[in-house]
Every structure is written in C-alpha cells, then in structure tokens.
C-alpha cells in the first residue's frame with residue numbers, strides 16, 4: 001500500500017510557545033527517513049504532530065489527501081504507528097501482554113482477540129528478539145530489553161507507516177545496529193515507510209534514504225544524506241566543528257567531531 | 273506463536289479461576305453474615321429464605337427483614353468501592369490514587385455533614401448530599417487539574433489538596449455543631465453498612481447493574497490508557513473521552529456507595545492492588561477488585577458486629593486493616609521509583 005503523509009504550513013506548540021513554525025514536509029513513501037537535530041529543537045514535537053498527537057496551531061498534517069484530524073483515530077492508527085520517546089509501562093505487566101496491546105486498533109468492542117492478533121504479536125516478538133522474554137515482567141528487564149519490547153509493541157500494531165522517536169536509546173551498539181537493520185528489513189521486505197528520530201549521526205547517515213536536519217523548529221536541510229550532510233550543515237545544526245569523511249563500510253557521510261582536546265596534530269595558536 | 277497463545281491463555285485462565293474463587297468466598301461471607309447474630313440461622317435456611325425459595329415466617333423475619341439489607345449493603349458497597357478504586361488507580365497509574373484519597377470521599381463527606389449539621393437533614397437527604405458532594409468535588413478536581421489534558425500526577429496532588437481543605441471545613445463544622453448533630457455527623461463519617469436506607473441501597477444496586485458492564489467495556493480503552501497518553505493516542509484510542517467516561521463511572525459508583533454507607537475508609541485503596549496481585553496484571557480484574565471489596569466489607573462488618581465485644585461501625589475495622597497497608601505502600605512506593 002502506498003501512502004502519502006505530509007505537513008503543510010504546520011505550526012505546533014505547547015501552551016503559549018510555538019515550537020515548530022510553518023513547516024512543510026513530505027515523508028517519502030516506502031523510504032526510511034531519519035530526523036536529526038539538537039536537543040529541544042522540536043523533533044519529538046514534529047513526530048507527535050505527524051501522528052496527530054498534537055493539534056496544529058495552524059496548517060495541517062495530511063494523510064492520503066485528508067487532514068489527519070478529520071480521520072477517525074482508530075483508522076489512522078491502522079495505517080500510522082508511533083513509538084513515543086518515553087513510553088510508560090504500567091506496574092507488573094508482562095512482555096507478551098504489553099506487545100499484545102499494540103493490537104488495539106485492529107480489535108473492536110466485541111471482537112476482542114483473533115488468531116491474526118496472535119500471529120502479529122508472535123512476529124513482533126520474534127523480529128525484536130524478545131520472544132524469550134514474553135512471560136517476563138516489564139519492570140524486571142534491562143533498559144535495552146525494555147526498549148526492544150516497546151519496538152515490538154509498535155511492530156505489532158502492524159502499520160504501513162511507522163514513526164519511532166529515538167528507538168535506539170538504551171541500546172548497546174550491537175543492538176542499535178540490529179534494530180536499524182530490522183527496520184531496514186521491514187522497509188525493504190514489506191515496503192513500510194519508516195521515520196526515525198536518531199541522535200547518532202553516523203548511523204543516521206548510513207540508514208537514511210532521506211535525512212531531515214532540524215534546527216529551532218524548522219527544517220534546515222533535507223535529502224539523501226550523501227547530498228545533505230557536510231561539515232557546514234553539521235556545524236550549523238549542532239554548533240559542532242567537525243570533519244565529514246566517507247564511512248569505510250557504507251561510503252555514507254561519517255562525522256568526526258573536533259572537540260577542544262585530543263587532536264593528533266596540535267594546531268599552534270597564532271596569537272602571540 | 274504457540275508460546276504467545278499459551279501465555280495469553282494461561283493469563284486468562286488464572287484470572288478466570290481466581291475470580292470464580294473470589295466470588296465463592298464473597299458468597300460464603302454473604303451467607304455467613306446472615307447466619308450469625310442473637311439468633312443463629314443455618315446456612316440452608318439463610319439461602320432458601322434470602323432467595324425466596326421457601327417461605328418460613330419466623331426465619332424470613334430475621335433473614336429478609338433484619339439481616340439481608342445489611343448483608344446486601346456490605347456486598348454492594350464493597351463491590352462499588354473495589355471497582356471504583358481499581359478504575360482510579362489504573363487510570364491515574366498510581367496505587368495511591370484511590371477516590372478516598374483524592375478528595376472524592378471528602379467531598380461526599382463535606383456535603384453530607386453540612387446537611388446533617390446545617391440543615392438537620394434525615395437519612396435520604398444526607399445520602400443525596402453525599403452523592404452530590406462526590407460529583408461536585410470530582411468536577412472541581414477535573415477542572416483544576418485540566419491543562420491540555422489531565423495528568424494523573426496533577427489530578428492526585430490537586431485532589432489531595434482539595435481533600436485536606438474539605439476535611440478542615442468538616443472539622444470546623446463538627447466542632448461548632450450542637451452535640452446531637454455532631455454525634456450524628458461523626459457516626460456517619462466513620463462509615464457503616466448498617467445505616468443503609470432501603471431506597472439508597474436500591475439505587476446503588478441499580479447503579480452497579482448498569483455501570484459494572486460499562487466498566488467492563490471501558491476496560492478495553494483502559495488497557496491502552498495505562499500506557500500513557502501518547503501511546504494510547506497513537507494506538508487510536510479516544511483518550512479524553514474514555515478517561516472522562518472511566519472517571520465518571522468510578523465517581524458515580526463511589527458516590528452511591530458513600531451515600532449508602534458513609535465513607536468506609538481504605539476499601540477502595542486496598543481492593544484493587546489485592547485483586548491485581550491475585551489475578552495478574554493483564555486480566556483486567558475489575559470484577560475481581562469488586563469481589564475483593566465485597567469480601568473486605570463483609571468481613572469487616574462481621575468482625576465489627578460479632579467478634580469484637582461491642583458492635584462497631586464497619587469503617588473502624590477497615591481503617592484498622594487499611595492504615596498499615598497505606599503505611600507499607602508509602603514506604604515502598606518511592607523505593608520502587610513509581611511515586612509519580
């Protein structure tokens with residue numbers, strides 16, 4: 001299924017401050033989009049806006065030609081899933097139970113559980129390597145295990161569009177790569193459109209088909225990482241002096257920060 | 273796949289078995305409270321008389337007229353308190369968030385005590401005031417806590433604040449009342465199932481028959497509301513509407529229960545967690561929480577009426593059971609880092 005998710009003149013904010021201002025974006029269908037930007041620049045806000053968790057101050061989010069706020073929540077939820085940045089698990093629930101709750105939009109008041117639900121839950125647990133944890137209590141898991149369980153819940157929702165807010169936090173480097181590989185598999189095999197907020201620029205550049213660099217609630221640059229990410233953009237977005245070199249594995253841009261210490265060649269100050 | 277199915281079946285079977293067991297215990301206590309007293313009546317006679325299976329005037333008088341109303345009140349009040357507490361705790365994601373802590377019961381008490389002291393009201397009027405008080409305080413807390421939606425934490429804090437405020441007014445009213453009214457108010461404030469009037473009891477039963485099925489239906493959105501607003505929204509739940517409906521059900525139940533028996537303390541606080549521990553967290557457990565509530569109130573009433581040397585109000589016994597639990601809860605909540 002192809003889908004068209006876009007924002008038009010979107011302004012989002014909380015109480016009296018606007019965070020995202022007059023933003024236009026088209027999420028490329030069937031691609032992996034990665035959003036990068038400094039802390040508090042509005043990445044999560046944008047993602048929540050796209051998933052109609054925030055009502056726009058002005059402008060709109062359009063899914064397949066209709067404003068998301070004009071669609072029924074549960075219909076949107078069958079097509080568009082979101083894993084929030086810090087989801088909360090109630091006390092004492094098991095992994096299997098939590099992941100099962102991701103099936104909510106596919107169930108009804110009277111048809112509560114089907115074998116299709118079982119299949120989706122099992123597949124999500126399998127894909128995230130959490131099948132062994134199914135009967136464990138969420139509270140007893142490590143941060144990384146818990147994070148993978150949340151991803152499993154988002155996968156169980158089984159949507160064509162999947163938005164994930166920093167899904168790799170808490171994961172060790174191996175699990176980060178595994179998770180991003182998994183999302184790439186889902187993208188390649190079932191054509192899911194995936195939007196991820198990531199802080200690791202190198203992984204972002206490697207896994208993104210399309211990268212969006214945000215600064216202060218606006219999009220500063222977007223496009224394929226190889227075209228978009230250079231040291232000027234990184235400096236502009238993060239205020240960080242750096243070198244950008246080709247990633248030896250993928251050839252995508254790799255960011256090497258300068259910092260104030262540890263340079264191999266001391267640059268002697270010209271000042272007297 | 274099979275492991276997933278098996279896990280789900282095990283969870284459901286456990287919830288089912290425990291709920292049936294609780295129902296059996298509640299029923300046994302229900303019958304037992306009608307057996308004991310100044311005249312002993314056998315279990316068989318109680319059952320046949322209470323359910324109109326046989327007419328036996330001497331037994332019927334004791335069972336149907338004297339004991340059945342109190343036993344039914346205990347069963348119904350306990351059930352309502354248990355369900356109400358469970359809904360609140362799940363909704364606000366906090367074991368301390370029971371309606372008797374976040375100001376709903378205090379609101380009911382304030383109105384009831386005012387009607388006793390200021391208006392010299394009779395029992396029907398007191399009950400109606402209690403119900404009105406529960407609703408008014410709930411609306412007040414909801415409005416005060418509203419800011420782009422309701423956060424559980426803010427709801428609890430504002431509720432506790434409002435509760436203290438209302439309790440201090442109650443203190444003032446009682447301190448300045450005439451002796452007779454003050455005594456009446458204090459008796460009402462402790463809470464006892466014996467004081468139920470038949471109209472209020474019937475209203476509570478109707479409320480239960482209507483609202484418990486509603487609560488069971490709302491269990492579905494509740495299961496995702498528990499995951500936080502963002503996740504619930506992302507899963508397509510109608511968050512504000514469901515929350516409002518759940519709060520409404522919970523408040524009407526506790527309002528009616530308080531109207532019948534006064535603020536029987538701690539039942540709403542402890543029934544939910546006990547039921548959860550028994551059925552597991554996925555089973556929903558609304559019925560189980562109601563049954564645990566019934567068991568506590570029936571048990572407390574049994575102790576209050578027949579075990580201690582002088583007959584006491586039910587609320588004294590639930591207070592004695594509940595207070596240590598509350599202290600334990602406060603002591604452990606923060607250690608587990610879930611105080612918020």
Ligand SMILES: Nc1ncnc2c1ncn2[C@@H]1O[C@H](COP(=O)(O)OP(=O)(O)OP(=O)(O)O)[C@@H](O)[C@H]1O
Pocket residue numbers: 014015019037038039040041042043044045046085
């Ligand atoms: N619920 C909220 N209420 C009020 N302000 C908020 C809320 N959520 C976020 N903000 C503010 O909006 C701004 C953008 O926050 P946002 O969460 O979108 O940042 P972010 O880019 O996701 O940052 P991070 O990388 O730290 O996750 C911040 O200044 C933040 O303080």
Ligand SMILES: [Mg+2]
Pocket residue numbers: 043044045085165
């Ligand atoms: Mg964020």
